[in-house]
Amino acid sequence: MRLNQKAILYIITSLLVLIMSWEAQRSMSVTAANLVTIPDEAIRLRILANSDSPQDQWLKREIRDKVNAEITNWVIELDTIENARDVIEAQLDKIEEIVQIELNTIGSKDSFTVEFNDVQFPTKLYGNVVYPAGIYESVLITIGTGKGENWWCVLFPPLCFIDFANGDAVADAGEEQEQEEVEVRFFVVEIFQTIKSFFA
Structure with missing residues (x-):
């Protein structure tokens, strides 16, 4: 039984790592999509x-x-x-x-x-x-x-x-991205604590 619990814990931990990795990649994509470059002829x-x-x-x-x-x-x-x-x-x-x-x-x-x-x-x-x-x-x-x-x-x-002088457009996107990252972190922490309590 102890072995099965360890196996389950390992699987869940692996899933959490995959979720966090996916969120990080998605956040990088959002950041890249919001970057704006000015053409040479402008x-x-x-x-x-x-x-x-x-x-x-x-x-x-x-x-x-x-x-x-x-x-x-x-x-x-x-x-x-x-x-x-x-x-x-x-x-x-x-x-x-x-x-x-x-x-x-x-x-x-x-x-x-x-x-x-x-x-x-x-x-x-x-x-x-x-x-x-x-x-x-x-x-x-x-x-x-x-x-x-x-x-x-x-x-x-x-x-x-876009307000290039103040960076407003990127700032807004950044705030939204930061909020999403915080929510994901809280979600992961809650799952981990739940698992820890279960095995305790």
Whole structure:
């Protein structure tokens, strides 16, 4: 009887190891699926807030949403960076108008600039991918002094559903993955304790 109990314990332990291994592989797959790389030919959008005050950061996000929605409509069906570049250059006045409307809406007297040029970006770690510092073709919106926290994304090809500046998309996926891993660990521990109590 003692031998049979040991055999059962061995089988159950082996199954638990297999379950944990499967979960680890699945977690790695989820992480890989959520990594986003920026193509070599891309146009970015970068917005520099006036300061880090709550109001200035809120204004930055309002402008971000309006400008991003408008530009996405322009480039969503384009398949070359040349076409995207031509469309954005032709619509810079429209982008300036959007920014001005948002400033007027809240009664802000901040100055601003809208440029479409080569812009310096710092190194950014996003998930497990490092985006190196460098000069990238971008629409740059500077509000006031432009000394506040910045925000950026990729306009073409359209990747502005991801906040590369803060890594929000990967952070959300990571939180979900971490929760799943915790649940699996608790499940395994509970089974092991149950088995231990049974044989005790």
